[in-house]
Amino acid sequence: MAVVPEIRPRCMIWLGQPTPRERELLAAAGWELRVIDDPHGARIGLRGGDRVAVLLDLREAEPAWADAMRALLGPHSDLPLVLLGGPREGSRGEGLLQLREPLDLEQIQQLAQIVDGGSHGHDRGGTDCLVGNSAPMLAVRAALHKFAPVDLPVLVTGETGTGKELVARALHEMSTRRGRPFIPVNCGALPATLVQAELFGHEKGAFTGATARRIGLFEAADGGTIFLDEIGDLPLDAQTNLLRVLQEGTLERIGSHHTIRIDVRVVAATHVDLEEAVAQGRFREDLFYRLDVLRLHMPPLRERGDDVELLARHFVAAFREQHRVRARGFDASARRQLRAHAWPGNVRELLNRVRRAAVVCESELIDAASLQLHEAAPAPAGSAAHGDGLDDVRVQAEREAILATLRESGFNVSECARRLRVSRVTVYRLCRKHQLELESLRT
Numbered sequence: 001m002a003v004v005p006e007i008r009p010r011c012m013i014w015l016g017q018p019t020p021r022e023r024e025l026l027a028a029a030g031w032e033l034r035v036i037d038d039p040h041g042a043r044i045g046l047r048g049g050d051r052v053a054v055l056l057d058l059r060e061a062e063p064a065w066a067d068a069m070r071a072l073l074g075p076h077s078d079l080p081l082v083l084l085g086g087p088r089e090g091s092r093g094e095g096l097l098q099l100r101e102p103l104d105l106e107q108i109q110q111l112a113q114i115v116d117g118g119s120h121g122h123d124r125g126g127t128d129c130l131v132g133n134s135a136p137m138l139a140v141r142a143a144l145h146k147f148a149p150v151d152l153p154v155l156v157t158g159e160t161g162t163g164k165e166l167v168a169r170a171l172h173e174m175s176t177r178r179g180r181p182f183i184p185v186n187c188g189a190l191p192a193t194l195v196q197a198e199l200f201g202h203e204k205g206a207f208t209g210a211t212a213r214r215i216g217l218f219e220a221a222d223g224g225t226i227f228l229d230e231i232g233d234l235p236l237d238a239q240t241n242l243l244r245v246l247q248e249g250t251l252e253r254i255g256s257h258h259t260i261r262i263d264v265r266v267v268a269a270t271h272v273d274l275e276e277a278v279a280q281g282r283f284r285e286d287l288f289y290r291l292d293v294l295r296l297h298m299p300p301l302r303e304r305g306d307d308v309e310l311l312a313r314h315f316v317a318a319f320r321e322q323h324r325v326r327a328r329g330f331d332a333s334a335r336r337q338l339r340a341h342a343w344p345g346n347v348r349e350l351l352n353r354v355r356r357a358a359v360v361c362e363s364e365l366i367d368a369a370s371l372q373l374h375e376a377a378p379a380p381a382g383s384a385a386h387g388d389g390l391d392d393v394r395v396q397a398e399r400e401a402i403l404a405t406l407r408e409s410g411f412n413v414s415e416c417a418r419r420l421r422v423s424r425v426t427v428y429r430l431c432r433k434h435q436l437e438l439e440s441l442r443t
């Protein structure tokens with residue numbers, strides 16, 4: 001077994017009452033939160049080596065309450081103390097930092113650096129590479145912090161391009177397995193005849209063409225994490241062997257009866273509904289339950305609100321670091337379209353559109369045309385009102401977007417896929433989802 005550094009969570013002792021949003025932000029940044037709002041009879045207990053900050057929340061504080069809290073803190077003068085709210089003059093000299101209210105992400109990151117004592121933040125390559133502050137993305141980050149240290153399988157679900165592989169990597173980097181291999185495998189891309197050999201390895205002469213012994217991807221990932229992408233495409237016989245790895249932690253190379261013990265965390269991903277595949281007999285039910293221990297759902301981009309623009313800006317900035325381009329932002333038409341577009345290809349589609357626009361755009365501000373996003377015909381009045389919520393509006397918007405692009409492409413799937421910057425498979429899937437029958441549309 002490899003010696004791996006222990007990961008201790010950061011803990012915030014909050015004297016007072018955090019708002020629901022502050023609780024959400026702290027969880028998303030991986031902090032454990034302990035709230036003490038009544039100083040009477042309270043005690044501050046610490047585990048050795050905890051990375052702790054104390055926050056004295058003076059926003060609603062009566063002087064007597066604040067004094068009692070300071071008394072409670074007396075024996076813990078070595079802990080980093082920060083103040084939130086309250087009169088600035090009155091608290092001069094007290095605490096390390098006086099924070100603005102409400103507490104925001106930037107301030108939380110500042111605090112993290114303080115409690116880490118200048119050592120490497122354990123987040124680098126972790127949730128920091130995930131751009132997005134919308135409520136669904138904060139929930140994803142909070143789940144990552146919860147799941148990373150627990151050595152159990154994770155099932156990542158979500159549409160194509162939502163960042164499933166990115167979070168799988170983040171999960172690995174945030175776990176005690178970081179520094180060991182992270183091996184991504186696209187189960188859908190391996191030829192069915194080779195899946196077993198690729199995953200579990202083979203001995204020399206195990207089958208025609210096996211001219212030498214070869215270790216499989218599971219053995220290569222020993223001590224680390226294997227990311228099984230498109231797990232729904234795994235052939236049934238390989239599913240049986242995978243089940244054994246998960247149940248017993250052992251495997252046999254093809255052509256060998258020697259049992260090898262391995263220690264690999266499995267993170268699987270799917271964009272298809274695995275429950276449905278189980279119901280149809282295409283996926284083993286027992287394997288499904290083994291994989292679906294911790295579930296991480298990646299929200300579609302169209303549900304992430306302001307994150308779309310945030311991501312777009314992030315991608316332009318990243319592109320500028322590598323290439324000489326004029327583009328540095330977006331004009332009003334682009335921003336409108338970034339919001340209105342239904343993003344069937346999610347973050348991957350956004351990334352590709354932004355890169356292309358950055359290259360073709362002649363001015364500093366990228367416009368809607370460079371993104372190849374055009375003012376869509378408004379949905380017929382009342383069509384959305386039939387639905388009973390925002391979800392229906394979004395589904396409708398996605399359907400309109402697909403249909404419009406199909407029309408523009410003369411109902412040619414390859415062309416439509418090119419325009420949307422998604423795969424052909426995705427176009428077919430979206431057509432099925434929205435009950436768009438290509439055959440009948442073409443006529």
Ligand SMILES: Nc1ncnc2c1ncn2[C@@H]1O[C@H](COP(=O)(O)OP(=O)(O)O)[C@@H](O)[C@H]1O
Binds near residue numbers: 131165166351
């Ligand atoms: N939240 C995010 N912040 C920054 N980049 C992202 C984010 N989500 C996805 N990406 C980028 O979008 C692309 C698609 O992500 P990926 O993980 O391959 O999606 P999936 O596996 O779900 O199809 C990758 O280039 C990835 O780095």
Ligand SMILES: [Mg+2]
Binds near residue numbers: 164
């Ligand atoms: Mg992927």
